[in-house]
Amino acid sequence: MRVTDIETIPLSHTLPEGRGLGDARGFGRDRVTTLVRVETDTGEVGWGEAFAPGSVVAPVVDEFFREDVVGMDPFDVRCLAEDSYTDPYHFGGSIFVQSALSGIDVALWDLVGKAVGKPVHRLLGGNRRDTLTAYASTMYFTEDDREIADPIQAAVDEGFTAVKIKIGSGIKADVERVRTAREILGEDARLMVDINGNYRPRQAIRTVNAIAEFDVMWIEEPVPPENFTGYREVKASIDVPIAAGEAHYGRFAFKRLVDGRTVDIVQPNLGRCGGLSEASRIADMATTENVAVRPHVWNSAVGLAAAVQFAASVSDYPHTRHVPDPMMVEFDRSENPLRDRILKSSFDPNGGSVDVPQDPGLGIEVDEDAVDRYRSYG
Ligand SMILES: [Mg+2]
Numbered sequence: 001m002r003v004t005d006i007e008t009i010p011l012s013h014t015l016p017e018g019r020g021l022g023d024a025r026g027f028g029r030d031r032v033t034t035l036v037r038v039e040t041d042t043g044e045v046g047w048g049e050a051f052a053p054g055s056v057v058a059p060v061v062d063e064f065f066r067e068d069v070v071g072m073d074p075f076d077v078r079c080l081a082e083d084s085y086t087d088p089y090h091f092g093g094s095i096f097v098q099s100a101l102s103g104i105d106v107a108l109w110d111l112v113g114k115a116v117g118k119p120v121h122r123l124l125g126g127n128r129r130d131t132l133t134a135y136a137s138t139m140y141f142t143e144d145d146r147e148i149a150d151p152i153q154a155a156v157d158e159g160f161t162a163v164k165i166k167i168g169s170g171i172k173a174d175v176e177r178v179r180t181a182r183e184i185l186g187e188d189a190r191l192m193v194d195i196n197g198n199y200r201p202r203q204a205i206r207t208v209n210a211i212a213e214f215d216v217m218w219i220e221e222p223v224p225p226e227n228f229t230g231y232r233e234v235k236a237s238i239d240v241p242i243a244a245g246e247a248h249y250g251r252f253a254f255k256r257l258v259d260g261r262t263v264d265i266v267q268p269n270l271g272r273c274g275g276l277s278e279a280s281r282i283a284d285m286a287t288t289e290n291v292a293v294r295p296h297v298w299n300s301a302v303g304l305a306a307a308v309q310f311a312a313s314v315s316d317y318p319h320t321r322h323v324p325d326p327m328m329v330e331f332d333r334s335e336n337p338l339r340d341r342i343l344k345s346s347f348d349p350n351g352g353s354v355d356v357p358q359d360p361g362l363g364i365e366v367d368e369d370a371v372d373r374y375r376s377y378g
Contacts, residue, residue, distance in 0.1 A: 001115055002041045003072050006104065008061055009035040010054020011300060011338050012376035020143035021334055024168030024198035027143045031336050033271065033300050035371065036061070036103030038111060040074065046111035047366050049303035050103030051271025052096055054376060060100040064088050069104055074115070077108035078277045085250070098249035098274050105275025106306045106362070113361030120306075120362060124280050125313030130356055132311050133326050134349035135162035135190065137298075138333040139181060141169065148177055152184040155333060159351040161189045162328055164220070167207065168195035174207045182214040190217045190328075197224035197247075201233040208238040217325070218243040218265055231262045243267055246296035250274050254282040258289050267296040270306035279310050287317045297330040300338040304329075304347060305362040312356040329354060342370045 013031045020027035034057040036048040050057040068083065084101045085092035092098075113120045121127060136155040139148055155163050165181050167174040174193075181191055193216055195204060204222035218241045223230035225247035235242050245267035248254055251274065257263045266286045268279045283293045293314050295307040311329050331349040332339065340346050344365040347354055357363025 001044070001073060001075075001111070003038055003070050003074065004041050005039040006061065006066060006069050007037045008050070008054055008058045008103070009037060009371060010058070010376040011035060011342075011371070011374045013337050013374055015335060018144050021140040023141060023166045023194065023196035025196050027141065031338055032376070033303070033338060034058075034103060035300065035302055036107045038069070038074075038104065038107040040111060042115075044111055044114050046074065046107035046109075046114070047302050047362065047364070048103040048106030048108075048110065048275070049271045049299055049306065050099040051269055051299050051303055052099035056096050057100050057103065060096050061104070064091065064097060065100060065104055074108040074111040077105060077112060080105055080108070081274050081277045081281075084274070093250050093252060095249050095272065099272050101278075102271050102273060102275040105277050106270060106302070109276045110361035117360050119356070119358050119360060120276065120309040121312035121356060124276060124310065125283070125315065127312070128315065129312055129327060131353045132308065132356060133162055133328045134160065134331045134352055134354045135164055135192070135328045136160040136333050136349075137164045137330050139165035139177060140334060141166055149180050149184060151333060152181050156184060158349075160349070161352045162192075163189065164192040164194055164330070166196070167193045168198035171203075171207050171210055175210050178211040178214045178216065187215070192216065192218045192220060192243075194220035195222050197221045199223055201227075201230045204234045205237045208234070208240050212240070216240050220244065220267070221247070228256055228262055231257075232260070235262070241265055243294065245269070245273070246298075248273070251278055251281050251285065255285060258286050258291050261289060261291060263291065265292040265294055267294055269296040269299065269303070270310055271299045271303040276306060276310055280313070283310075283314045287315045290318060292325070294328055295330065298332055301340070301343045301346060301364065302362070302366065304339060305357070305364045308347070308354065308356055309362055338374055342367055342374065
């Protein structure tokens with residue numbers, strides 16, 4: 001089997017004026033990503049997602065990958081990440097090279113799975129679990145005035161028992177948001193908070209101490225992603241696990257997060273971290289150091305499918321029989337048709353869990369007519 005063609009498909013969806021949402025660092029109305037479609041001489045098609053704008057991914061694919069990928073055997077997929085660090089020399093660790101690599105790598109794994117008739121998670125790490133806990137990402141900061149309790153109530157009504165909320169706009173507002181969420185969720189639900197790097201270390205420490213009574217499962221990006229020293233400073237002063245990784249690219253950046261247990265949980269995004277090959281290397285490195293792995297997802301349905309396959313394969317080490325904190329996959333609850341409408345059968349996290357697809361490859365069927373509806377020509 002040989003690759004005969006690779007296509008990048010830019011997708012976008014824009015929320016109505018005034019309906020922007022986001023985190024402590026800003027709002028946005030545009031959801032933008034790029035699908036990667038790879039064809040082979042056997043007529044098979046593999047899908048991946050580069051979680052970056054198509055106007056950037058397309059030239060990176062053409063400049064750095066097309067010549068090597070067209071003609072390659074998809075079974076050589078794990079070589080591609082290695083090559084990205086040496087050819088293009090010095091460019092490999094950059095976000096856009098890693099994003100393009102991610103899309104191609106996931107599409108090649110989809111093809112390998114289809115060729116051998118197995119879902120990708122069986123090829124990566126074995127069938128560790130058939131269902132995953134789905135956690136709702138919600139209570140975003142919004143451009144318009146919305147009741148902060150509403151999205152938590154909606155998540156509870158949908159059956160979620162694990163929820164992540166945005167904080168980071170000041171200690172008083174942080175406490176109000178966490179208290180509101182905990183009151184609605186009840187004491188048994190898992191609650192995580194995400195600062196999106198909007199604090200300096202001391203501010204993050206103060207907030208974590210102020211919300212300690214609400215039993216927070218992890219604090220995400222308390223300081224900017226590039227501030228490794230800041231992570232260690234926060235970690236030394238708090239008793240809540242720290243998570244980061246959505247803004248780190250490639251195994252070498254993740255090694256810095258894992259080294260000395262700078263964070264407690266790494267969160268590779270399958271559309272940016274280098275793909276499934278790189279994510280599995282990151283997972284091996286992290287779990288060896290007893291750092292947990294929980295994929296970050298703000299992607300389209302294809303990136304979500306890659307995250308689900310990856311999450312199904314990751315070891316719980318050191319846990320075996322008793323697993324106090326089960327593997328979870330993020331389900332953003334904001335409006336996003338790129339997540340909900342481009343598959344023939346979409347993921348359904350209602351009830352708080354999601355079944356791991358057992359069909360070959362990513363286990364999804366992309367609806368190409370729907371993809372065309374969200375194709376961006378801008
Ligand atoms: Mg986050």
